[in-house]
Amino acid sequence: MGRKALGSALTFVFVLVFNFFLFRIVPKDPIGSLFRGRNVPRETLENLRAAFGLDEPVLTQFLYYVRETLQGNLGISYQSRQPVWNEIVDAIPATVALVGASAIFSALIGTLLGIVAAWRRNTWKDHSITSGTMVFYSMPDFWLGMLLLVAFAVVWPIFPVGGMVDAGSSATGIDLLLDQLHHLFLPALTLTLAYLGEYVLITRSSLLEVMGEDYLIVARAKGLRDKIVRRRHAVPNALLPVVTLTAINFGFVLSGAIAVEAVYSWPGLGKATADAIRGPDLPMLQGLFLLFSAAVIFFNFIADVTYAYLDPRVEE
Amino acid sequence: MSEPLLSVRDLSVTYHTKGGPVPAVRGVSFDLEKGGSLGLAGESGCGKSTLAGALLRLLPEGTDVEGQVTLDGKDVLTLNPGGLRAVRWTAGAIVFQGALHALNPVQTIGQQISEPMLVHKTVKGEKEAKTRTESLLGRVGLPASRAGAYPHQLSGGQRQRVLIAMALACDPLLLIADEPTTALDLMVQAQVLSLLSELKEERDLTLMFITHDLSVLTYACQRLAVMYAGRIIEEGPGREVFADAAHPYTRGLAAAFPTIGDMSSRLAPKGLGGDPPTPGNLPGGCPFHPRCPLARQECLPEEPELRPAGGGRSAACILV
Amino acid sequence: MTTSLAMQRRRATAGRMWKQFRSSRQGLLGLGVLLLFVAMALAAPLLADVRELNPVFARAQGHPQWAPPAEFGPLGTDYIRRSVWAQFVWGSRVSLFVGLAATVLTIFIGSVVGIVSGFLGGRTDGVLMRFTEWFLVIPFLPLAIVLASILGRSVWNIIFVIGITSWPGTARLLRAQVLTVKQRLFVDRARSLGASGWHIVSRHILPNVSGLILANATLAVPISILTETTLSFLGLGDPASASWGKTLEEAFVNGAMIRNAWWYFLPAGLGILAVVLAFTLIGRTLEEIANPRLSGER
Secondary structure (H helix, E strand, C coil): CHHHHHHHHHHHHHHHHHHHHHCCCCCCCHHHHHCCCCCCCHHHHHHHHHHCCCCCCHHHHHHHHHHHHHCCCCCECCCCCCEHHHHHHHHHHHHHHHHHHHHHHHHHHHHHHHHHHHHCCCCHHHHHHHHHHHHHHCCCHHHHHHHHHHHHHHHCCCCCCCCCCCCCCCCCHHHHHHHHHHHHHHHHHHHHHHHHHHHHHHHHHHHHHHHCCHHHHHHHHCCCCHHHHHHHHHHHHHHHHHHHHHHHHHHHHHHHCHHHHHHHCCCCHHHHHHHHHCCCCHHHHHHHHHHHHHHHHHHHHHHHHHHHHHCCCCCC | CCCCCEEEEEEEEEEEECCEEEEEEEEEEEEECCCCEEEEECCCCCCHHHHHHHHCCCCCCCCEEEEEEEECCEEHHHCCHHHHHHHECCCEEEECCCCHHHCCCCCCHHHHHHHHHHHCCCCCCHHHHHHHHHHHHHHCCCCHHHHHCCHHHCCHHHHHHHHHHHHCCCCCCEEEEECCCCCCCHHHHHHHHHHHHHHHHHHCCEEEEEECCHHHHHHHCCEEEEEECCEEEEEEEHHHHHHCCCCHHHHHHHHHCCCCCCHHHHHCCCCCCCCCCCCCCCCCCCCCHHHCCCCCHHHCCCCCCCEEEECCEEECCCCC | CCHHHHHHHHHHHHHHHHHHHHCCHHHHHHHHHHHHHHHHHHCHHHHCCHHHHCHHHHHHHCCCCCCCCCCCCCCCECCCCCEHHHHHHHHHHHHHHHHHHHHHHHHHHHHHHHHHHHHHCHHHHHHHHHHHHHHHHCCHHHHHHHHHHHHCCCHHHHHHHHHHHHHHHHHHHHHHHHHHHHCCHHHHHHHHCCCCHHHHHHHHHHHHHHHHHHHHHHHHHHHHHHHHHHHHHCCCCCCCCCCHHHHHHHHHHCCCCCCCCHHHHHHHHHHHHHHHHHHHHHHHHHHHHHCHHHHCCC
16 A cells, blocks of 8 residues: 555646646746736836746746645736635635535436346347436536536526525525525536446446356246345445446546536536636636646555455455 | 255256357256255366356356346346346356466455455455454365465466366355366376265255266266266266266266276276267267167258166166 | 458448447437537538628627527527527537547547557566556546646647547457457467568558547546536646536626526537437447447347
8 A cells, every 4th residue: 555655746846846847837927918908017017026036047936836736825816816725715605516426326316227228238228228327428527517406496496596595595404405505406416417428337337247147047046036145246346446436536526516516507627617717817727727636646555555455356 | 845946847948159159058957955965067068167156157248148147046147137137156156177277367266265255245344254264274275375376386286276166156045066177187187076965065066067978977976967968868867877878978978987986997997989069060860870889770851869777767768 | 451342341341330330229329419410510500601600790780688589599699689599509519529639639649559569568568558647647637737837728739638538448348359359369360471561550450449439438528528628627728728617617607507598508518418419329330339238239
């Protein structure tokens, strides 16, 4: 496990370097473009440049960047003039709630559907499940969000149109929580439907591979009922890759919610990204990019460790 | 004379594949007396493993199985699902070929041996299951501590012993061993064979031994049946069939494998040329005639029936 | 082996593949839908006046705003009086073009990296694979967003960005395939006969991986199209081009949802859905042909 942790740390270092140099591709002067068209005294611009450290040689900037990043200082947002770190930290809970709920539901429902599809391969159940999820998987997730929004918040307004709480509401405690859940429903439904397909397909093909194995015939020969064979012998073997996928996915879904959060104005990292794009608020984008990458690295690591724990064939 | 433990009449198995129906077994009949032993030999593709699977109805869905299989007085092919499950492993159990994937990779071997005991309720609880499992492991020559091991941690020979122990879990009347010595080296083969014959004596088992290696069967089996292209083409007392085969195919098969313990036979194998026919594509007449050194005009157009060949044997050849 | 013999063999293989493809219902459905949209994209000038995309023209024509299809056919108008039908027809061109071009770039980079890595082995392989692994870790959409933000909003930048971010999957797949092919005897024989590396790659390796490349490419197009759509929706698309993603962005930003102007945002999304599904079906069929085990047979 120590070796895996080291590998992950190295990858993070790579991301750090990559992140820094990525944003140096832009030849434009960000401060200048921020104030384009406005009359700002040159001295102010110079001061701002100095404040953002943009007048130093590249290597110095890089070392400064590394030091500051490791201390949690990710710069100041061009748009809000607030520390990037603060903005990001404020946005994290909303995204975790949304992505967490969606990931859990899509994993559970998707896996179950995948099991049914594989066990009843080539029946109408299989075909309808596979086709249905393929359709959802083939549409832009934010477009699905738009459809659901119009259907259930405009035409038949049982859900709110956006945000995390009703504007101007001063509810607290349980009332606040209920209001938030009410707002959470549609975006979570959108993401769940969008990610369902992957779980269905992976579970289905994994289980189909297992179903070809001899030990299932042996299990039947022992006199076990079909259900027990499935539950005790087939599914545990089939689930190993699915578990890994779930963990890895969590890291990626974090950034996959960007467009959906934009549609629902859900105040999380995704919306922050969408807003930062309109600047472009480069410090924000840089900080968000770092966070998204770190999340992926972290969850890949978790996935590796979990798999090693679950599969007795993996030697330590 | 009491009823045979296993009685098979006109058993036919046809697979349905994308390329059309494939008749893997075509009208096989034999009896197996309680306490007896039958060896079933043949090259791959002759239908012997399909036959074994058919006896307990373990073939894939959609496979046509016709005929009659009577095991311990019950007609296996017409049992309802509950009855079938009850018969499996208790009346007849299979020792599968010990490839890695005959065992569930994520369960310990102790769990896999105990499982049928608990399902069929032949023990009173988990504790008794554990005790019995450990004693079974001991009987097949493995330490009880191995009960907590996973299949990938065992060697090929050890896995085969586990499969034997597992087959005995519910004290079956009939033990079907399907290629139990294939893929093992010669020394381990000998050990497994002697283990099987000891167990047969101890527990008064009825044994059906399936293999492609005829030499393995000579001493282990009272009766020997040879399959080719889905039918039994020779049948009789083990020693006679091997020593003086009536059917040209059996003769070729016997010469193809060295006899265990007989070094000279290893130096002069006279194998069979050519390949066995694919089940969907049988040549007309006697299915063996394309490879037969004694083939002649009369071998076509009809397939010969089994006819008596002296000494309690029968063979499906016109030369008999 | 003379080239004419090789060509004959290749033609025979292609013929076989086509026959297998023809027998697949899902493959034919996908192909049919795709051809329909390609035809629409190519026939765009015949189906809708390109000037309708220009708001000044639309205003001059006196079109109503936000008109539903009943009022102004066939698909109504948007917030600045432009015909939605024209946007749909002309948008197909951009979406298809970007999707295909980006995929070509992805496959090209991925194939080169994968084949070189697999063929040369050793240290080159190690370095390239490490590089690929790192790229795989970086979340795809944020990277695309960042690059697009920095590089600016143009069609070519979008194509470049998608190509640059999607290649690792292809590289990995092809490397594995090349390694399998390398183990076969004839490559060694060719080597011992003194054949140059390039000769081996083009004559032996490429024909054996081309099927895989094709299947992979067909399945990569949906990703490219969906990425372009998302990037356009977030405002990173080319302001001068009328892709379906851009239509959705404009619909969203200008309140089409609150007004329930379904005719505005429904067609573009359905178009994307149909094209993506078509490529997915074709890709799955090709995969099944290349690897029969996937269809559920043992």
